[in-house]
Amino acid sequence: MNLKNENYIAFTGDTGDFELLQNDYKLSESALRFPNVNSILIPKKAQYNLRKYVSKAMLKAVDPNIDTAVEKCLVFLSNLASTYYTDSKWKPLNSVLLHEQSRNTDNTFIYTKIIEVLTAGTSKGAFIEVDGSYQAGVQSKKFRLTEIYLKAGLVEHFINDTGIIRTRNKMYYKQWCEAMQNPICSNLIAMYPKIDLPTSEELLIIGKQLVKDGRCTKKGKILTMRNKHVNEYWIDADNRSFVEDNIKLFEFLTSRGFMIPSAGDMYSGGRVVDSFTLMPAWIREQITVDGKKLVECDYSALHPNIAIKLYNGSLTYLTHVLVAEKTGIDLKKVKVGHLSFFNMKWDDMRKSPLFDFYFKNEADMLTRIYHDKNEHGHKITSQKMFGVEVSVMSDVITDLSAKGISVLYVYDALLCEGKDNALVVETMNRIILEYGVKTNVKVDALTLQTDANLVEMIPETLAVELPKYALDEIVSLYEILPLLSFDVEDILKIISDIDNSNIEMAELVNYFNKQNTQQKYNDYDGVQITALTILKLKNLTEP
Incomplete structure (x- = not known):
């Protein structure tokens, strides 16, 4: 996979909430993927520069074993890999996560030493910068890669240290268990084996056609071929979503295994993120199961x-x-x-x-x-x-x-x-x-x-003409009954009484006529049918 990245890629999720989700420290673990627990993405040249140019004394403060110290620094840097694909290069990293990633068997806090190594850097510059606006108990400390390493792009690294692998395995199983206890996450995991993904080459062909068709994202950005141009080539670059960048994001999200789906905290309402929620919509549309594209229910x-x-x-x-x-x-x-x-x-x-x-x-x-x-x-x-x-x-x-x-x-x-x-x-x-x-x-x-379906559901000033249904037309009561101004309790009671949510319009007319007659008796316990209800129903049926 070619992950050279000279220009950053903006997330193109349809709701525009990724920046909010990224501030959720629980989702900072999203770099964990299954099954490649020992695989991480790091900035190019970071490993070489750590080994060759960083003070051995500083590395030994991280771990007496230089190799282990270097890999702990690389794990820290891997937390920032996702920022290659976001507008903001700053990312908050929670101290609990950083401690869990780097601690020794005696539970010593090591991550502060790692930050010292990465901010001190080498004679060529620091690896990371730290945002000084941190407030204890309010916001996690933010970090970003320096321009040297942002421009370098990413490379895959396989961890060798058994202790780090063991720690990541524990985190993996913890996140896996949390996912399996969440109905959304566990359902996603059950869906993953069925999925067939397009290739990058196929996506490039599809993307070029969508550009010709004038496709825009749901956030209104114009889908555009970058063709090796930098952002400054376009006056309105911020209003464009680039096909090649979208494909690189797709590769980041899927090529080393799907992310373990993770539920956020109270600030995101527990929203779940995975490789597919963060994927550009036009690429997500190309997913197939048994050769057939999926249908979106929105x-x-x-x-x-x-x-x-x-x-x-x-x-x-x-x-x-x-x-x-x-x-x-x-x-x-x-x-x-x-x-x-x-x-x-x-x-x-x-x-x-x-x-x-x-x-x-x-x-x-x-x-x-x-x-x-x-x-x-x-x-x-x-x-x-x-x-x-x-x-x-x-x-x-x-x-x-x-x-x-x-x-x-x-x-x-x-x-x-x-x-x-x-x-x-x-x-x-x-x-x-x-x-x-x-x-x-x-x-x-x-x-x-x-x-046209809303006339009875909104103020009179907004009313428009109701649709018409043929008497032999099959209708959904979940769609028809709200048009007749029934509340949820009455809707569920009617459907339970009929024992079917999909019926012919004629059956619904007969049902209401029957109910209208029966409610004249004292022992009637059904839903009240008013003259206005009958009139609304008549307006829904074709003459």
């Missing part, structure tokens, strides 16, 4: 709808399309804006083009968000939303795993085999309603979750 505008639930808003089944049409803002800008809007500081939220929409339609909700951010810090909103998202996805995956279905997890979306698509969509729609979050899965390009 919630529509999940975070805005979670925010509405958390902060007692009034809108339901909100979509990016609806916001774009009601504001006149380009749909792509709405989608990108929603990635960060609720995560922002209050003053930045006010500057967002989305603010007027929410101020007009959800003023009380914005007030509650303001007070929450003011009292607990601006990140509290995203932490709460991540928490709900992870809980929902954990329940969905637990339900699917019990049925023998494995999926790839990408935050608020699941990738599944085509044969499992209908069941995955049904499960996601059912469980999101149990959380009281009013959204559903976008089932195809002409998604059922367009504003």
Whole structure:
């Protein structure tokens, strides 16, 4: 694998949350991969310079055995390998992790000596820099490779010291056990053996075609061929995602084995990262199982709808399309804006083009968000939303795993085999309603979750025409019943009563007519059917 890297690569994860996740020290262990526990990536020339030019006295302060001391320094440097692929070259490293990586059998703190060696460096310069803004108990100390070693690129190193290998094995098994106890992580591990990856050569051909097609990332960046040019070649380089860089990132994430999936801490809501969540979306689309590409099941505008639930808003089944049409803002800008809007500081939220929409339609909700951010810090909103998202996805995956279905997890979306698509969509729609979050899965390009479906779910000022269904058309009750303004409890009761979530429209009409008749009797204990319900149902059916 050629990992020469003269220009840094920006992560292209669809949610833009990698920088937040990287600040989570539990995820700093993500360099551990299975099964190559003794394989690490280090800056080129780092090993040679450590052995030849660093003071032997300083190395012996790390370990009496020079070879072991050098490898402990290399393990420290390997923690920073991921920064070759991020916009920010600074990375926080938690002292607990650093101690666990380097300690002796007598539990002596060695990592501080390693930092001294790497910051002192050689006559040619230091290996690393240390950020002086560290605050004990607030933020882990940040480190970055110096320009000399950033420009050098990465090379694979196989650890020889048995003590270091033994330590890494312990960390590996610890992380493995934690993964197996997490429903999202354990499901991912079950999915990995089925996956077939494209080659780098295949991706280059696909990437060139996507560039011709005008493909953009979900964050709005233009997919571009670098063709050996430096970033300065483009005036808008920050608004571009380079095919060749994406492929190098793909190689970093997969060529030595997949990362052990890791769940974050409270600040990321327990979000899970692995080789596939961090992979560029257009590359992830090329993954196959038995020669067939996976199908993506993605919630529509999940975070805005979670925010509405958390902060007692009034809108339901909100979509990016609806916001774009009601504001006149380009749909792509709405989608990108929603990635960060609720995560922002209050003053930045006010500057967002989305603010007027929410101020007009959800003023009380914005007030509650303001007070929450003011009292607990601006990140509290995203932490709460991540928490709900992870809980929902954990329940969905637990339900699917019990049925023998494995999926790839990408935050608020699941990738599944085509044969499992209908069941995955049904499960996601059912469980999101149990959380009281009013959204559903976008089932195809002409998604059922367009504003035409929202007339009875949003304020009158936003209402549009309802869709029409033929009487012999099979419909999902998880999609139809919310349009009739039933709450979660009633929806689940109706589905349980019918004993099927997918029925013909005619059957649903007959069911409601029957219920409307029976509720006239004193012993009726079913869901209340009002004249308005019947009228709404009539409006949904074709004449």
